[in-house]
C-alpha cells in the first residue's frame with residue numbers, strides 16, 4: 001500500500017538559492033508517432049508555425065520546434081527502432097518525454113549534479129538538436145521526468 005504523507009505545516013525556508021535563475025526552461029520535448037500529423041496539431045493549437053525541423057542522427061530522431069512566449073515545444077519522432085523515442089512510445093505511448101533546462105555552464109552543472117549523486121546518461125556533453133550541447137539526467141533520479149541540460 002502506498003504511504004501518504006500528511007503535512008501539518010508548510011515550510012518555506014530552504015538552504016538553496018530560492019531563485020535559481022541559472023535554470024531556464026528552454027523547451028519541453030514531446031514524443032510523437034507521426035511528426036507531420038503532430039506539427040499540424042500544434043500549429044493549430046499554438047496558432048504559430050513550426051519554425052524548424054531537424055534530424056538528430058545520434059539520437060535517432062527527427063524534431064520540430066515551436067516558439068512560445070516563455071519556452072519552446074520540441075516534437076520528436078523516432079527515425080529507427082533503436083531510438084529512445086521509439087522505446088518510450090512502445091512503453092508509455094505519446095506524451096511529454098523530457099524537460100530541457102538551459103544552463104550557463106553545462107560541464108560545471110554536470111559535475112555538480114554528479115557529486116550530488118545524480119546519474120547522468122552521458123558523461124560528456126553531446127551535440128543535440130538546435131546546435132546545443134546536451135546532457136540527460138536519469139529519470140529515476142528526478143522522480144520520473146527525464147531532464148535535459150543544454151547550453
Ligand code: CO
Nearest residue numbers: 029074100148
Ligand atoms: Co530536447
